[in-house]
Amino acid sequence: MIETYAEALQFIHGRDRFKKKPTLDRMREFMALLGNPQDQLTMIHVAGTNGKGSTVAFLRDLFMAEGNTVGTFTSPFITRFNERISVDGEPISDADLLADVQRIEPVVAQLDAELGAEGPTEFEIDTALMFSYFASHPVDIVVVEVGLGGLYDSTNIITPVVSVITTIGMDHMKILGDTIPKIAAQKAGIIKPDVPVVVGRLTPDALAVMDDTATANHTQVCALDRDYKVKNQPEDEWGERFAYAWGDRRWRHLQIDLLGPYQIDNAATALTAFITYHLVKKQRVNIAEIRQGLAHTAWPGRFERLNTEPLIAIDGAHNEPAMVEMTQLLRQHFKQHDVYIILAVLADKQYDQMVQTLLKVRNVHIVVTQFQGPGKRAAATPQALEDAVTSKRVTMAPDWPTALKTVLGTISADDLVLLTGSLYFISEVRQYFKGTDE
Template sequence: MIKTYAEALQFIHGRDRFKKKPTLTRMREFMALLGNPQDQLKMIHVAGTNGKGSTVAFLRDLFLAEGATVGTFTSPFITRFNERISVNGEPISDADLLADVQHIEPIVAQLDAQLGPEGPTEFEIDTALMFSYFAAHPVDVVVVEVGLGGKYDSTNIITPAVSVITTIGMDHMKILGDTIPKIAAQKAGIIKPGVPVVCGRLTPDALAVMDQTAAANDTQVRALDRDFRVTNRPEHEWGERFDYAWGDHRWRRLQIDLLGQYQIDNAATALTAYITYHQLMQTRVKIAEIRQGLQHTTWPGRFERLANEPLIAIDGAHNEPAMVEMAQLLRQHFSGHDIYIILAVLADKQYTQMVKTLMKVPQVHLVVTQFQGPGKRAAATPQELEDAVASHKHITMAPDWPTALKSVLASISADDLVLLTGSLYFISEVRQYFKGTDE
């Protein structure tokens, strides 16, 4: 019997992360034994290579601005596991998480006895906890982030009101496929019959997969740059401003507090999904609430400021497509500054290409280092990162990130930028160091 919060976390994290054969059969059986709590919920389903977390945050704050109660399911967490299941941005309490684990534990034991080594995975248990929690603690809408891929993700047993696919890029290739169309096909697996689909900035071959899948499911895609559009209105202040146009909805100078063209894309994608949801519910949207929701959105670890003078920021960019976006952001907002990047990456990522992309940005000084990888996933060593690129005078090594940060801070001026990036797990460690764990 699980009696404490610590035992509940141990129960969750002690499970296998993956099974050899992808399937939703086990998850459907799991939910049936719990009484199919997911069928009681109104949901928006969000998949994509990058941008999922920010898009979920924009959706959450758009609904919050109109006074709705919003549940979110996100991964990975930045500081504490409880963040994965949140209501109005507040993580589930330790007591509620413990009660939720105690509720599902007998079902997991039953499935283990029945399936042996093919019992539920860690993420299937996370997902089951979320569905059962929101069924027992009703909210107006739940925004559900896909864990990995789409087609075989454990969240993909739902029929949402709206499906969202943010971006398609090269990541998790061993699991999802080694081409954009193959990866797109996995993400398109969340498209359901008659459920409208909103897509962010996709390449033509990825969008073609979405259109074909939607047509086969008697629904339509609303795509950024084709059906709805944004126009960047750059300013020198922190944040971004943009115009939005989709059909009769035309609004100027919407403002967000997150940096980067890709955050404008995420905001517009979330806004289109939000409008689509209201069209389905036959309710109106109000521009004052939209402006308020977008402007108040924050998302930990997405070019998040930890200190000023010098500006120290963290960003969870952890794959090559995200580094391309990061390089664009740095060129646009920090072209007149020296940029010191402290990079730590998981060993299973395309770190060679990530380093090369960052080194193309003018004024970049790169310090490669390492951190404690999560569970069995190793972080790339500084030596591996250095070996990944040709000898470069602007690349140095450090044995760990606190040493790297100390050496960088000793040599920079007040108007330089220090950016720690390369992995969500890495920046989680950094964020806890700066902000403490008692938020």
């Protein structure tokens, strides 16, 4: 019997992360045994290689600016597991999470007895907890982030009002495929009959997959750069400003507090999905509320400032496409500064390529280090990282606090210190800077 919050977490994290054969049958049976709570919810579904979390955050704040109560399901968490299931940005309470686990545990036991080694995975249980929680604690809308891929993701048993695909890049290739069209096909798996699709900035071959899948499902794709457009309107303050155009909607000087040109794409993708939702529901949108929602959005761990003087930031740029975006951001906002990057990544990432990408920015210096990897996932060792690249601008430290101390001893007042490479790593750093109740 699960009686404490700690036991509830142990139950969740003690499950397998993956099964050999991808299937949604187990998830559908799981939900049927729980009374199909997902069928009671009004949802937007968000997939993509990068940008999912920020897009969910923009959508949450756009709906909240209208006075709606918004549930979100996101992964991974930055500080505590509870963040994954939130209402208006507030994580589920320990007591509610415990009650939810107690409710589904007998169903999991039943499936284990029936399926043996093929019982529910950790993420399927996370998803079931979320559906169950929002069915018993109703909200106006739930924004559901895909865990991995799309086609076989455990969230993909829903019929949302709008499907969103942010970006397509090379990540999780062993699971999703080793080409952009193969990965795009997995992400396009969330497209449902007659449900409108909004996509971010995709390559032509990825967009073609989306269009073909949408046509087969009697719906259509609204794509960034083709159907709706953005124009960067740079300014000196922290954050980004842009103009947005879609049909006769033309709005200038939309302001966001998140940094990076790709955050403009995420905000515009979220805004288009938000408008699409209102078109489906035959509701009007209000530009004043849109401005308020976008300006209010914060997303921990995405180029987040932890300290101002010296400027210390963290960013969960955990794969090669994210590092390419990072270099654009550094060139645009920090070309006048020396940038010291403390990099720690998981061992299964393309870390040699990530380092080479960052070194293309002339004012970047990199200290490769390591952190405690989550569960069974190993972090790359500094030696492996250093062996992967030879450059005078790359040095090594045994752990990140040592790396940070070394860097702070060498920088000048207007330099930037950026800790990046894995969301798990920056979670550790964030807890150190901000303190935690764990």
